[in-house]
Amino acid sequence: MPLIYGHRGARGETPENTLASFQRCLEQGVTRCELDLHLSADDQLMVIHDPTLKRTTGQRGKVARYSAAELEQLDARAAGPAWPQPCPIPRLRTLFAHCPFEHWQLEVKSASRVRAERMVKAIAALTGEFGLEDKVTVTSSSRSVLRALQELAPQLARGLVAEYAWLDPLKVAQRYECSMLVLNWTLCSPERLRRAQQLGLHVSVWTVNEPVLMRRLADLGVDSLITDFPGLAIATLGNR
Structure with a gap:
């Protein structure tokens, strides 16, 4: 059975990239998660997918123009699904302190060289502070970040x-000495999967939400699935 990662927590059931979403993931027995990071104006690592606030909070502006304290005052429920309590944009520090995941995929979006370096230094410092270096893989499509x-x-x-x-x-992953290849599931052909695993890469595929697709990719031999519905994935694959 492949390992299961909650996508932005349990995005299909709770507002994405919020403390409630990651707690929901853990409650369902999924102890691995994937999340997205941006830097606040005061260089705090904030857990939010978009560089702008509109989709998840309804507010205008870029994440990078607000302090961490200001971002924590915003309610990130706008993209749904419905949730009864306000869900602030969390700091990564908050999740590290409250969510005992076995492993974290921390995705950093594309960034300039200077911003990439700031992000990487912040991640290295925080993971070191919490002693999580061996429980984190930092992922990106950006060569400047890698x-x-x-x-x-x-x-x-x-x-x-x-x-x-x-x-x-595979060539890009080798060039940057990656240990993980995070594939859009549509790119996960049997041949590409075989070649990647022969190179020692852990192949993680996203976003896998349908039980039929979960089973097909598990049978193909992927190392892990990233899903909006971690509880469904456990139910679908756990008894195989």
């Missing part, structure tokens, strides 16, 4: 996120 990880935080495992088929993800 390069910064190589140079500034070689102690952290790296993963390449590949969403499109316009380049050979």
Whole structure:
């Protein structure tokens, strides 16, 4: 059975990338998660997918223009699903303190070289503070982020996120000495999976929400699935 990662927590059942979402993931017995990071104006690691606030909070503006304290005052329920209590944008520090995951996929979106270096330094410092270096893989589709990880935080495992088929993800993963390949499931052909695993890469596929697809990818031999419905994945695959 492949390992199961909650996508932004349990995105299909609770507002994504919120403390409630990650707690829901854990409650369902899924002890691995995937999340997205952006830096606040005061260089705090904030857990939010988009660089802007509109979709999840209804507010205008970029994450990078607000302090962490200001971002924590916003309610991130706007993208749904419905949830009874306000859900602030959390700091990564808050999740590290309250969510005992066995492993974290921390995705960093594309960034300039300077911003990538700031992100990587912040992640290295926080994971070191919590002693989580061996429980984290920092993932990105950005070569500037992967390069910064190589140079500034070689102690952290790296993963390449590949969403499109316009380049050979295996070559890029090798170039940046990645240990994980995070594939859009549509790119996960038997041949690509076989080649990746032969190179020692852990192949994680997203976003896998249908039971039929979960079973097909499990039979194919993927190492892990990223899903909006971690409880459904456990129920679907746990008795195989």
